[in-house]
Amino acid sequence: MAEVAALSGVTKMTVSRVLRHPEKVNLETRKRVTEAMAKLGYVANRLAGSLNTGTSGLVAAIVPTLRHSLFADTLEGLSDVISEAGLGLFISSSAYRSDVEESQIRSILERRPDALVLTGLTHTKAARDLLRGFGIPVVETWETDDDPVDMAVGYSNREAAHAMTVELIRSGYRRIAFVNGPMEANERARHRAEGYLAAMKEAGLSAPPIHVVHHEAVIQPETGAKALRALRQQADIDAVFFTSDVFAVGAILASRELGIDVPNQLGIAGFHDLEVGRVVSPTLTTVQVPTLEMGRKAGHMILARLSGKRSTRPRQDLGFSIISRESTRRNH
Numbered sequence: 001m002a003e004v005a006a007l008s009g010v011t012k013m014t015v016s017r018v019l020r021h022p023e024k025v026n027l028e029t030r031k032r033v034t035e036a037m038a039k040l041g042y043v044a045n046r047l048a049g050s051l052n053t054g055t056s057g058l059v060a061a062i063v064p065t066l067r068h069s070l071f072a073d074t075l076e077g078l079s080d081v082i083s084e085a086g087l088g089l090f091i092s093s094s095a096y097r098s099d100v101e102e103s104q105i106r107s108i109l110e111r112r113p114d115a116l117v118l119t120g121l122t123h124t125k126a127a128r129d130l131l132r133g134f135g136i137p138v139v140e141t142w143e144t145d146d147d148p149v150d151m152a153v154g155y156s157n158r159e160a161a162h163a164m165t166v167e168l169i170r171s172g173y174r175r176i177a178f179v180n181g182p183m184e185a186n187e188r189a190r191h192r193a194e195g196y197l198a199a200m201k202e203a204g205l206s207a208p209p210i211h212v213v214h215h216e217a218v219i220q221p222e223t224g225a226k227a228l229r230a231l232r233q234q235a236d237i238d239a240v241f242f243t244s245d246v247f248a249v250g251a252i253l254a255s256r257e258l259g260i261d262v263p264n265q266l267g268i269a270g271f272h273d274l275e276v277g278r279v280v281s282p283t284l285t286t287v288q289v290p291t292l293e294m295g296r297k298a299g300h301m302i303l304a305r306l307s308g309k310r311s312t313r314p315r316q317d318l319g320f321s322i323i324s325r326e327s328t329r330r331n332h
Contacts, residue, residue: 001042008036019044020057022086059302060090060108061117062101064186068219070272070291071119074141077295078117085303087114094119098185102127109134115302117295121146122187137305139298143188144317151305153297153316157188160287160320161195164241164269167285167322169203171329173239173267176200179211179227180243192243192271208235213247221250228254239267239328245274245286252280252327267328273321282326290318 005012010029018025018033025033036042059082063071079089090113094101102124108116109130115137123131131138131149138150145156161178168176176196183190193210200207211227224247231237242248248270255262262268262282270277270286277284297316324330 003040004033004036004042007040008032020086023084055114056112057086058088058090058111058113059115059117059299060092060111060113062092062094062104062108063119064094064096065219066091066093069274073291074119074295074298077292077297078299079295081296081299082302096182096186098122098124098127102130105130114306115139117141117298117302118149120186120188121148121152122185123149137302139301141294141298143191144315145191146187148315151301151314151316153294153301153318155289155318155320156191158191158195158198160271160289161192161241162199163195163320163322164271164287165196165199166203167324168239168241168267168269168328169199169205171263171267171324173328174205175208175235175237176205176239176241176267177208177211177231177235177237178241178243179213179224179231179247182212182214189243196241208237213243219244219246221246221253223247224250225254227251229258237266239269241269241271243271245270245272245277245284248284248286248327249276249280252282252284263326263328269328273323277325285325285328286323288321288323290320293318 001012001015005015010033014029015033018030022030061075061078065071075091082089092104094104105127113136118140119142121140121143128149140148140152142154143157144152144154145158165176178196180193181189183193197207211231213223213227224242227247228240228251231240240251242251248268251268252262255266260266270284273286273288277286297318
């Protein structure tokens with residue numbers, strides 16, 4: 001540290017401040033110090049610093065999977081915000097299993113992160129008790145309808161699925177099937193099913209049995225194609241609402257092979273508004289959700305809490321949008 005200070009023409013205290021609170025140092029000084037660090041190959045000892053300050057400089061995040069770009073967008077938004085404050089990001093994947101998540105939470109807390117970001121609001125009782133007793137900021141993302149452990153940011157999956165189902169009904173579809181993920185340990189899937197069923201009931205329509213795709217089936221187009229074939233064998237349907245754009249795109253491709261006219265014979269809708277849905281033909285009608293903004297908002301909520309501010313809005317609903325494209329008929 002003394003060598004970095006000498007090379008950059010500042011005091012060791014200033015070097016320490018650049019490392020621990022870069023936002024409090026002017027840009028020119030910060031640049032001189034970081035350039036000196038790079039030239040000298042200096043790496044700060046965060047472990048030693050954490051013993052003095054009681055902080056680790058790390059924010060941990062647990063997502064259901066690292067295979068899906070959705071969660072990558074949220075992590076990117078989170079990283080963008082916390083990195084500006086000099087915090088690092090530690091990432092883990094729970095494979096959509098509450099027991100795995102609980103084990104990871106215990107392991108992560110042993111490393112004393114400054115904050116923790118989780119996906120969804122469904123956790124084991126032991127995990128919730130552990131989080132509430134540990135005393136660090138916790139932000140749960142991707143849902144707002146249930147009670148958070150501490151803070152939550154996302155949107156209502158129930159309202160989003162309800163709105164898309166209503167959109168399909170307005171477009172003239174009546175025999176609408178729903179393809180969903182497992183609901184036992186995933187409130188997002190459970191709430192989407194509730195929204196779909198409520199919209200069908202309100203319209204006086206009979207809902208076919210929900211087709212559940214298990215997470216052992218990787219999120220890929222082939223899974224959606226298989227679901228479509230299975231649904232057509234089980235029921236007379238004129239639309240399918242998929243819980244993932246990836247599945248919906250697979251169904252569009254399968255429809256082309258089967259000679260099914262999308263959207264006239266069969267309407268297809270997805271969820272998330274991924275890039276693949278914008279380039280497939282016909283383009284995909286979908287629910288657009290704020291993947292990147294959820295991460296950014298979670299980061300700001302953490303920084304506010306770490307600075308001593310108590311949020312007056314521990315639950316923040318960022319909303320969603322229904323994007324109508326070529327895979328469904330226009331409203332009648």
